[in-house]
Amino acid sequence: MKKGFTLFIAMIVTGTLLLISTAIVGLAVKQAFISASGRESQQAFYAADTGMECALYWDVKNPTGISAFATSTGSTIFCNKDASNQSNQWVVGGSSVSTINRINFLPDPACAIVTVTKAVNGNTTIESLGYNSCDSGNPRRVERAVRASY
DSSP states (O other), X not given: OOTTHHHHHHHHHHHHHHHHHHHHHHHXXXXXXXXXXXXXXXXXXXXXXXXXXXXXXXXXXXXXXXXXXXXXXXXXXXXSOSTTOTTOEEEEESSSEEEEEEEEOTTSSOEEEEEEEEOTTSOEEEEEEEESOSOTTOTTOOEEEEEEEO
């Protein structure tokens, strides 16, 4: 009767250690998913913030002295334009609503879409939507928005 007791204790200890290690691995995997989600959300927010800053620059600090989004005339603007991002150039203004459609942040997959609305009373609203991935079919795509009114 004492011969099988050591084997029984060894199996109980092994089972307990296996159960604890499985729980720890499961927790680590969940934490990795949460971390990845936070990183993707942060990328989307930074894309939205960068789009907002670009629109504010061309509205307030435009080198010509007048807003590039003026309802009377159109202007050509660019955001994040370099050798990797040649397409980041748009004609805006000339109407009450202007859209900077898809500012790319290559080589990163992030992008932003910015809408500038000039009201008749002189108020301006800028809404910037940032995405961690420009691929609308990506199931892990995250959107963050930033809005400024002045």
